[in-house]
Amino acid sequence: MAQEEDIRTQDTNLEDFVADSDTGGRLPRDAFGKAALWYIPLVWSLYQLWIASPLPFILRIGVWNDTQTRAIHLGFAVLLAFIAFPGLKSSPRHRIPLPTWVVAVIGALASSYLFYNYSGVADRTGNPSGMDVAISIIGIVLLMEAARRSLGFPLMGVALFFLAYVFFGSWSGLPEVVQWKGASLNKAMSHMWLTTEGVFGVALGVSSGFVFLFVLFGALLNQAGAGNYFLKLAFAALGHLRGGPAKAAVIASAATGLISGSSIANVVTTGTFTIPLMKKVGFPATKAGAVEVSSSINGVLTPPVMGAVAFLMTEYVGISYVEVVKTAIVPAAISYIALVYIVHLEALKMNMPGTSRMHPVKFMLGAICIIATSIVIAGGTLFLCGVVVDAAQSLFGGAATWVIVAAMAVAYVAAVRFAAKGPDLEMSLESMEHLPPTKEIFKTGIHYLMPILLLMYLLMIERKSPGLSAFWSTIAMLVILATQNPLKAFFRGETDAVAHLRAGFADIADGLIIGARNMIGLAAAMGVAGIIVGAVTLTGIGQVMAEFVEFLSGGNLLAMLFFVAVISIILGMGLPTTANYIVVSSLMAGVVVELGAQNGLIVPLVAVHMFVFYFGIMADVTPPVGLASFAAAAISKGDPLRTGFQAFFYSIRTALLPFLFIFNTDLLLINVGPYQAVFVFIIAMIAMLLFAAGTMNYFMVKSKIWESAILLLVAFTLFQPGYFLNKLQPEFETRAASEIFDRAAAAPDGTSLRVRLIGENLNGDPVDARYLLPLGDAGPDGETRLFDSAGIEFREEDGQLFVDNLNFGGPSEQLGIDFDWELAELDVAADRLPKELFYIPAFLLLGAVYFLQMRRKREQTEGVPA
Known part of the structure; x- marks a missing residue:
């Protein structure tokens, strides 16, 4: 009785915590x-x-x-x-x-x-x-x-x-x-x-036009029972493994990241169930809380919504939503896979029990296959939907829309009928320990996947606006809330369908109210962020921040990135995801672009925004203001500061990624073809797993210090093979500025031109830096293509080229390029050895460590001293 009272008290305290926060x-x-x-x-x-x-x-x-x-x-x-x-x-x-x-x-x-x-x-x-x-x-x-x-x-x-x-x-x-x-x-x-330069600017426009609808969609999805469905599905699939509740927490947080844009709400939604079960199988309170915090933070970094930052980024960077998703997918995926692996290594180190004692390599290969299969199935489903829609439009013309809606309705009714064959999922901690088989749970919520697929189809295939996509997906959710329980009652032969219909409309009202209340702080944050953006545009303080960071770093490139990362974490403390991104991108993105250009670091603007976004989000983990860590500690009864520091240790892989994709934009799939993208993903995933093994000091068995050092070296080589090649052969060759129009005309679609510009900034200080001018689709000539894609025009004077015109708000203007700067030269990729050659020695070193550790493991198993 006392235990039940304690549970009720804890639930009440958590409800108050979330209410006070959200x-x-x-x-x-x-x-x-x-x-x-x-x-x-x-x-x-x-x-x-x-x-x-x-x-x-x-x-x-x-x-x-x-x-x-x-x-x-x-x-x-x-x-x-x-x-x-x-x-x-x-x-x-x-x-x-x-x-x-x-x-x-x-x-x-x-x-x-x-x-x-x-x-x-x-x-x-x-x-x-x-x-x-x-x-x-x-x-x-x-x-x-x-x-x-x-x-x-x-x-x-x-x-x-x-x-x-x-x-x-x-x-x-x-x-x-x-x-x-x-x-x-x-x-x-x-x-x-x-x-519209301040409070009522871009940020509040995105909040009103896109973000509210996505938050509402998530609230309705959760109200319908999808959050509980994803959680139970993750536990049924992974709960039997070593450290299964922790692995399920990671996967469930990835799924609920689709629903919630709040890391705190994510922690409480899944952590209420996962943290007690993690403690039950042997995780200390601080580690149980830290696993939940790390996985919940990753949910905000994961496409398609990214805590609504994906839509802000399209406005600030000037690229399509699909490009933002493509850019974010690999870092988010490998970070999640690495966190599952970290949890697995913790379970091995603590010798946790489990009905399945799968070898870590087999486990990770299985997990990777499941993830890859899920991505292929999702992508294939979206593609097939596109084919069916095209066929319907060809066959039925103007009536195609109604035919498609009717087909969706039939599919939905069939999915609900399939779900009605089994009992509805309970929402309690006790039910997590006695779950039905995975396939039984899966069939109870197939209809929840339909609005999510609709959202993805409208965004990715039809390329509709985020607002319109979220609107129609929300309408689909309203239909599901109103009809799912009456339909289940009908298929089960029950006679209280009318009562279920009334309850469905009550659920709709509750979902609409919860969605709006979830937006209160977020909308206020967008407005206040507009004050900060307005101050930046009015005062030019961004230039002051650049000079401050330059002073701190002494002109050293890595030091500059480190200080930008630290300042982004400080600026992000206590801020919700979207306001966090607005603040750090407004202040720090320009700093990375300007100082990076002066030091030879030339990266696309989206990579810079991803860099500051990742470190801004780390503020939710980092003590003393890591609110997500405090929420997890309230559930685990662990120390909040220790939970925060442990979560930060687990999240080091997340903090490493921005540095890696700044120097290797292949990780963001920029200018990467489909086959190369698969190769990049596989190599990056292996590298991240090795980084996790090196920092956890455990691979096949407990690693020696020098073995961990080799694993980290191999991980670095796989992430950045060009580092060693650049020591042997230069990456670029210099070409005359006069070639710019010919090279712009001949460049493949979606590539960039690397240029060196000389001039003066607004303060009269000299500028001599390199910039990356994006090139979109091919145009009639190089000049037109440069203006249409990069927003820049040049004029010729005495055989020299100068910046003559800039498209306001275009890529070149955002990079800080100004009028009358001289185009000094072009940099073109040098003809040199492929950087992937350095994978060979890296894998040889990895093989040596693997065989040494496997021999040591066999000796330990046989009882022979190692």
Whole structure:
């Protein structure tokens, strides 16, 4: 009885932790307060579905521009942040005080000012009225308070720092290197609140247009039971292995990463079940919590959603969504595989029991085959869907859409009928220890895979916009929630189908409300991140950060990347995923581009953004502010700081990856063909497993120090074979600048040109650096292709080429290239030995370590001293 009471108390504490972090900890008991926190989130979700649908344009009702929809979006978020999140620990949790209501309404009105006074503000562009400025001040103050309530102080503190720099950055007491000319109150408020350069910029636009719908889709999917389905499926497949609960935690977190964009929610959703079971099979509390934290963090790094960062990256980098997914897939996949291997090595080191004692090599080969087969099946299914849709359009013409919808409905009903043959999955800790066979669990939730496949099909095959793809997938989820239980009741011969239908609509309402409440802090964070971005664009502080990092690193390339990584972790502490990415990319991506170019490091912009994103996310792990570690420790009853440090140790492989793909962009599948992509994935996976074995000091048996060192050397060689080849032969040859147009015209699709440019930056400092100009599809000539793809034009003067025009916001402008810079020379790939030759000595060294350890293992097994 006491044990059950402890479990209930722990569940209550975890619910409070998640509520305080994600959805709001206030639970009013009065009828008005309850109704407010039921109807307002519901209306917000319905509003977001409305603006995402084609209905406003068909009915010509509620057609607003992007700025107005962003304003309404932020108004809902600020209103809910005040009424759902208590302001202080001492604030009442069971009622909403009247002063809170007053401030909440004022905040909502100020946030939606650009909606109801859009034309007036537009007429006064550049010359705001006193009312405009007053509303802007009130709006910014209350927005930051909304962020503090919903997310804690860190993001508000960062925003206050940047606002202070806007107003006091001209103070003579500051070092000259960081001073700027300053801004008046009118100019600053207009920039931050009345234009799309600040709060109502790209970040809030992505939040309103894409992110809300994906969060809502995930909430509905979880409400339908998909989260429990994925968790049980992972445990049924892996629970019998050594350290099975930990391996299941990794896989389940990867699956729930599709549903949740929050690392904290991911930890609590899966950790409530996985952490107690990990402890039961022998994992210490800190290691059990650390495994869950590491796998949950990886869920945010995994396509297709990446905590909504995938959609922000398309806006900031200027590439398609499919390109972002392709870029992120290999690092995320090998990182997850390595974490499963780390868990396996921990189980071997602790001699954990398991009904299956599979050899580690056989285990990893089996896991790799399963993952590869799943990817092939998913890809093949999407391709087949594309073929069927094309055939339907050819056969049925304009009626094809209805035929396809009817076919999907038939497939869905068949999947639910198949699921109805077995009992529904229970959601309890006890049920995890007595699971039915994997195939029995699999058939209970096949219909959950259909909306996910629909989402992937619309994004990857049809290339629809993220917002439209999420909208139709969400509509599919609404249909599933309404019909799955009535259909199951019908197929089981039950007579209470109407009651199930009512329960289905109740689930829809709950899902819509949960989705909206999950967005409160996220939308507020996007708005506050806009303040930071606005400060960066207004003051030019990015240049100051570049000079600061250059000073710290002393011009050393690796030191520069290290300091950027550390600063990204510091900037990301306490921030949600999307706000984290916005802050670190706004401040640090330009630093890597500028200083890297000066030191000969030329990488595509997407690689730079991935670099800072990875290290920003590491802040969720790293003490003292690693919120995910605190959530895991609350479940495991372990020490939060020790859990955080252990999780950071497990996540070293994640911290290693950004350095590797900065120097070897093959890992991001940039300019890599399909067959080479498979080869890159296999080699990178082997390298990551060897890195894990080296850092864990265990391969076939416990490794000696020199054996671990060799494993790390082999891993480095596989990851970066060009490092050794560059010592023997130069990677590039110099060509005359005059060849640029011919080479641009002749280059294959999707490649880049490496150029050296000389000029002066805005501060008058000399610049002599190399840049990578992206080339898209072939054009009529080299000049046109350069402008269309790289956003740059050159003019000739006295036999020299100079930058004559830059496409605003284009790749070249984002790289920091400026007008009138001279094109000094081109770098073209040298004709040299293939770098893959260095794989041969690497694998020979690996073979030597393997045979030595296997001999030692046989001696230990036979009882002979090694």
